[in-house]
Amino acid sequence: MGTISSDKVPAINFTKKDVSPGTSTWRVVRTKVGQALEKYGCFEAVFDDKPQLHQNMLGALEQYFDLPREIKTEYMSNKAFDGYTGVNPPMPLFENVIIHTNGLSLVQLERFTNLMWPEGNSSFWVLSFSCGIYNYIVRLNKYNAPRTKETIMGVVPHKDKSFVSILGQNDVHGLEIQTKDGEWITMEPSASSFVVMIGEVFMAWSNDRLHCPLHRVMMTGDEERYSMALFSHSKGIVETPEEMVDEEHPLLYKPFSHSAYYIFAQTKGAQKFESQIKAFCGV
Ligand SMILES: O=C(O)CCC(=O)C(=O)O
Numbered sequence: 118m119g120t121i122s123s124d125k126v127p128a129i130n131f132t133k134k135d136v137s138p139g140t141s142t143w144r145v146v147r148t149k150v151g152q153a154l155e156k157y158g159c160f161e162a163v164f165d166d167k168p169q170l171h172q173n174m175l176g177a178l179e180q181y182f183d184l185p186r187e188i189k190t191e192y193m194s195n196k197a198f199d200g201y202t203g204v205n206p207p208m209p210l211f212e213n214v215i216i217h218t219n220g221l222s223l224v225q226l227e228r229f230t231n232l233m234w235p236e237g238n239s240s241f242w243v244l245s246f247s248c249g250i251y252n253y254i255v256r257l258n259k260y261n262a263p264r265t266k267e268t269i270m271g272v273v274p275h276k277d278k279s280f281v282s283i284l285g286q287n288d289v290h291g292l293e294i295q296t297k298d299g300e301w302i303t304m305e306p307s308a309s310s311f312v313v314m315i316g317e318v319f320m321a322w323s324n325d326r327l328h329c330p331l332h333r334v335m336m337t338g339d340e341e342r343y344s345m346a347l348f349s350h351s352k353g354i355v356e357t358p359e360e361m362v363d364e365e366h367p368l369l370y371k372p373f374s375h376s377a378y379y380i381f382a383q384t385k386g387a388q389k390f391e392s393q394i395k396a397f398c399g400v
């Protein structure tokens with residue numbers, strides 16, 4: 118299963134009010150973010166002033182997963198990575214729903230909320246708005262407690278197909294990221310933090326200057342884990358800027374469409390490649 122490292126992913130504080138662009142605090146934070154993304158491909162964004170946001174988010178997650186199965190299955194899809202997936206054999210603890218919001222409308226999210234709660238659910242709706250859902254795919258995850266002494270794989274190792282992923286979770290840890298040396302670091306974010314992680318598309322945009330970490334969820338103990346992921350997806354063509362290319366860093370990726378890559382990555386043929394993004398648009 119790989120060695121566990123005692124290394125820690127940086128925790129960067131965004132609580133200060135003056136993190137607006139151009140200020141000295143912003144420059145310090147920007148440097149820390151850049152270094153963390155180059156080395157680990159992720160960091161813990163600390164917001165000491167956002168406990169209520171977290172509380173609302175977790176409340177909405179629990180409300181959703183507590184719905185009867187027959188209600189949750191109303192939002193199923195025949196496409197991969199879309200809708201409610203129920204529990205599947207390779208990941209017996211894991212249950213999740215994926216909601217795609219397309220471009221300028223919140224129609225899908227509204228459809229989802231109305232289907233799950235025909236009488237309305239303002240806390241779910243407000244939560245989604247406060248996350249700025251416009252160009253995002255939202256995934257709500259529940260991991261049942263293994264209730265055994267062993268550690269059980271909650272989610273298999275994978276790299277996100279997003280530009281950036283933002284993850285919020287309850288206080289049951291389990292997310293692990295792989296370092297460039299192949300060791301696993303357990304993320305232990307505080308109750309009001311979010312984990313910000315690079316997806317393969319941002320890595321390609323940066324000409325591999327930013328690391329895209331392989332990550333997984335490992336579950337132990339008697340408590341359920343809830344998490345919510347917000348994946349940003351670029352609507353247009355992704356093209357590495359000239360500034361990222363020089364003699365030491367020759368161009369690695371051709372311009373590509375993020376949505377076409379997302380579709381490619383779900384095909385059976387794509388699964389056989391070690392790096393799907395390189396197979397899709399590598400130079
Ligand atoms: O539950 C987590 O923290 C990880 C979820 C995840 O990796 C994903 O939804 O892509």
Ligand SMILES: [Fe+2]
Pocket residue numbers: 275276277332
């Ligand atoms: Fe992920």
